[in-house]
Amino acid sequence: MVKKIVLASGNAGKLREFSQLFASWLIQVLPQSEFEVSDAEETGLSFIENALIKARHASRISGLPALADDSGLAVDALNGAPGIYSARYSGAGATDALNNAKLLQALKAVESTRRSASFHCALAFVRQWDDPVPLVCSAKWSGRILSQPTGEQGFGYDPLFFVESEGMTSAELPREVKNRLSHRAQAMVQFELLWKESMQGAGLA
Numbered sequence: 001m002v003k004k005i006v007l008a009s010g011n012a013g014k015l016r017e018f019s020q021l022f023a024s025w026l027i028q029v030l031p032q033s034e035f036e037v038s039d040a041e042e043t044g045l046s047f048i049e050n051a052l053i054k055a056r057h058a059s060r061i062s063g064l065p066a067l068a069d070d071s072g073l074a075v076d077a078l079n080g081a082p083g084i085y086s087a088r089y090s091g092a093g094a095t096d097a098l099n100n101a102k103l104l105q106a107l108k109a110v111e112s113t114r115r116s117a118s119f120h121c122a123l124a125f126v127r128q129w130d131d132p133v134p135l136v137c138s139a140k141w142s143g144r145i146l147s148q149p150t151g152e153q154g155f156g157y158d159p160l161f162f163v164e165s166e167g168m169t170s171a172e173l174p175r176e177v178k179n180r181l182s183h184r185a186q187a188m189v190q191f192e193l194l195w196k197e198s199m200q201g202a203g204l205a
């Protein structure tokens with residue numbers, strides 16, 4: 001029975017959201033920093049490939065099952081950029097603020113009706129580093145990119161991501177609302193199903 005897993009992420013915003021999303025689970029979820037896991041090189045070409053790379057890397061170093069999240073923002077008017085490069089969009093020394101500034105610059109001439117975008121989240125879970133049957137799932141969350149940052153919650157591109165159904169940015173949403181609607185929240189719903197199915201398959205639930 002899996003009782004302890006490593007969360008293969010160095011992103012404080014993600015770790016905060018996962019601690020809320022895992023709150024009702026009966027397992028211990030430990031950040032990779034507790035095992036001195038270095039950041040893996042994200043050499044994949046898709047969110048799913050990168051999530052698997054990160055999960056295998058954290059599991060190999062920690063010796064524990066590992067879950068990784070690879071996520072990012074795809075802007076339609078930019079042909080899906082920054083996509084898997086979302087964290088590195090503004091180059092070496094990228095920060096959330098620099099990434100947001102670069103995105104606003106790239107969309108400067110694009111009118112509001114053409115600023116549709118989506119957040120994507122891929123989750124990959126491995127029981128051991130070379131697990132041949134990882135649990136993999138993904139989800140997206142649609143919105144629109146504003147012309148100036150609004151809101152203080154969340155992280156990353158949240159202050160620019162306007163959620164039509166709520167009439168505010170994801171950085172203005174109460175955290176329990178983001179944790180119900182977001183790409184990460186939706187991927188977690190799928191992950192929970194896969195997890196339960198795999199535990200049943202193993203005769204553990």
Ligand SMILES: O=P(O)(O)OP(=O)(O)OP(=O)(O)OC[C@H]1O[C@@H](n2cnc3c(O)ncnc32)[C@H](O)[C@@H]1O
Binds near residue numbers: 054069
């Ligand atoms: O790889 P790890 O260690 O998990 O941390 P990271 O920050 O490098 O994470 P990614 O490689 O998955 O890159 C994700 C990027 O997409 C952005 N992003 C992902 N989910 C987001 C969310 O819920 N709200 C705002 N931005 C998000 C985030 O700010 C990063 O720039």
Ligand SMILES: [Mg+2]
Binds near residue numbers: 042087
């Ligand atoms: Mg990363």
